[in-house]
Amino acid sequence: MLLLFAVVLIHEMGHATAARYFGWRVNEIILLPFGGVAVVDEHGNRPLKEELVVILAGPFQHIWMMGVGTLFHYMGLWHEMYELFMLHNMMVLLFNLLPIWPLDGGKLLFLLYTSIYPFKAAHRTMIRSSLFFLLLLIILTASAFPLHLNLWMVIIFLCVAHFKEWRHHQYIYLRFLLERYSKKYNGPNQVLSVMPDMKLNDVLATFSRGKQYQIFIQNLNVETNEHVLLEAYFKKNQIGCAVGSLFR
Numbered sequence: 001m002l003l004l005f006a007v008v009l010i011h012e013m014g015h016a017t018a019a020r021y022f023g024w025r026v027n028e029i030i031l032l033p034f035g036g037v038a039v040v041d042e043h044g045n046r047p048l049k050e051e052l053v054v055i056l057a058g059p060f061q062h063i064w065m066m067g068v069g070t071l072f073h074y075m076g077l078w079h080e081m082y083e084l085f086m087l088h089n090m091m092v093l094l095f096n097l098l099p100i101w102p103l104d105g106g107k108l109l110f111l112l113y114t115s116i117y118p119f120k121a122a123h124r125t126m127i128r129s130s131l132f133f134l135l136l137l138i139i140l141t142a143s144a145f146p147l148h149l150n151l152w153m154v155i156i157f158l159c160v161a162h163f164k165e166w167r168h169h170q171y172i173y174l175r176f177l178l179e180r181y182s183k184k185y186n187g188p189n190q191v192l193s194v195m196p197d198m199k200l201n202d203v204l205a206t207f208s209r210g211k212q213y214q215i216f217i218q219n220l221n222v223e224t225n226e227h228v229l230l231e232a233y234f235k236k237n238q239i240g241c242a243v244g245s246l247f248r
Contacts, residue, residue, distance in 0.1 A: 018057035181230035196244020
């Protein structure tokens, strides 16, 4: 058990160290009987390359641990619990790469979707895709490992995580927008052309991570930046208004 906790701790320390390197706010590292999680206070506005490094930093720890363990084994320096050490590393590595939220594979899936779709749609699509793979895992476990208690504990944890993630979907989206509004955000500019009768909430739902938007209001020939829309959304509470009405 101590060996498994040590492997999981080093895995999570990999995530936390990479996050701290990029200046992320790391709140805590939680160790569970069947895994762990590094909790960071970031909400989808960091560069894609940064998040990719932070996600992969966890699985990478198993590569060097297995390499060092194998070297010590062939040098005759380690025999006791060597096979168990390698088994724990391989199991944690492969299981974490499953495309299921909140495993590392699920986070990679979310990162892929956010590079293709607007943030709100990407989060919704990720949950649905992840749920599909979770159902496959449940079917496989029920048919091949029906009495594997530890695996069923993990599945219950994943089910609860999916329920909470779906329930908090709107809240997660609002945190994404709020961070763009409250902090200076630098990214490549993109012009977003919208009709004046388009709802403010619908315009914001088209925002993607990694981009900074200039908003062009058709017919009115008005160009503004995303901060003006975000201020109307959060400070003036004009959520359902037509975006053109902000400039008339």
